[in-house]
Amino acid sequence: MLTQQQLKQQSADAALAFIEPLLGPDVVIGVGTGSTADLFIDGLARLRGRLRGAVASSERSAARLAGHGLDVLDLNDVQAMPVYIDGADEIDARLHMIKGGGGALTREKIVASVADRYICIADESKLVERLGAFPLPIEVIPMAREAVARAVVALGGQPRLRDGFVTDNGNIILDVAGLHIDDAPGLEARLNNLPGVVTCGLFAQSGAHVALLATQQGIRELHRP
Numbered sequence: 001m002l003t004q005q006q007l008k009q010q011s012a013d014a015a016l017a018f019i020e021p022l023l024g025p026d027v028v029i030g031v032g033t034g035s036t037a038d039l040f041i042d043g044l045a046r047l048r049g050r051l052r053g054a055v056a057s058s059e060r061s062a063a064r065l066a067g068h069g070l071d072v073l074d075l076n077d078v079q080a081m082p083v084y085i086d087g088a089d090e091i092d093a094r095l096h097m098i099k100g101g102g103g104a105l106t107r108e109k110i111v112a113s114v115a116d117r118y119i120c121i122a123d124e125s126k127l128v129e130r131l132g133a134f135p136l137p138i139e140v141i142p143m144a145r146e147a148v149a150r151a152v153v154a155l156g157g158q159p160r161l162r163d164g165f166v167t168d169n170g171n172i173i174l175d176v177a178g179l180h181i182d183d184a185p186g187l188e189a190r191l192n193n194l195p196g197v198v199t200c201g202l203f204a205q206s207g208a209h210v211a212l213l214a215t216q217q218g219i220r221e222l223h224r225p
């Protein structure tokens with residue numbers, strides 16, 4: 001029986017195998033944040049010299065990449081990336097996701113938006129029939145905290161301030177439990193439209209393209225329907 005850590009490693013290794021044929025001296029890839037992304041970054045160190053560098057979705061991942069001697073580029077200096085590799089807190093069969101457990105959701109969404117394909121790496125426990133058991137993170141500009149919280153309550157959610165946490169962008173996170181997510185792209189648009197919301201952790205308007213989910217029987221590869 002593989003542990004969750006071993007499953008995460010399996011998924012990170014599958015992503016390294018997936019990207020290897022795409023690499024070249026001018027190629028820049030996008031790299032996410034979290035414990036699974038950390039394992040991917042550690043493996044990417046072995047491919048140093050086979051790519052130009054990476055754009056990171058957080059200060060944490062940037063430091064880890066740099067610690068391995070990998071070049072970290074500013075997204076403003078990068079026009080295209082073949083892939084963005086990152087984990088998820090929940091993913092469904094349509095490859096819609098909830099992200100932001102690590103609080104890096106806004107930069108994750110930005111970096112992913114520039115890449116041709118989002119490759120989601122996770123263990124199979126992240127695969128759900130319906131999104132929403134994991135409280136939905138929303139990054140909010142501090143002065144809008146109560147206004148956004150009231151709007152979220154009106155939508156049926158129970159917001160909770162992530163205590164003592166400040167995002168890389170200087171904002172707060174509201175973790176919202178109890179939402180019924182029948183229409184993930186619609187809810188994403190609605191939440192993102194609230195004044196003071198930087199972005200919500202639904203990645204559904206543009207979800208993952210491929211999911212490499214580690215199971216006890218090996219990698220299960222899902223593609224966007």
Ligand code: 5RP
Pocket residue numbers: 032033034035036037086087088089098099100101102103104105108
């Ligand atoms: C960070 C994220 C992560 O992708 C998500 O929390 C999954 O993390 P892990 O790989 O540690 O389970 O969205 O903001």
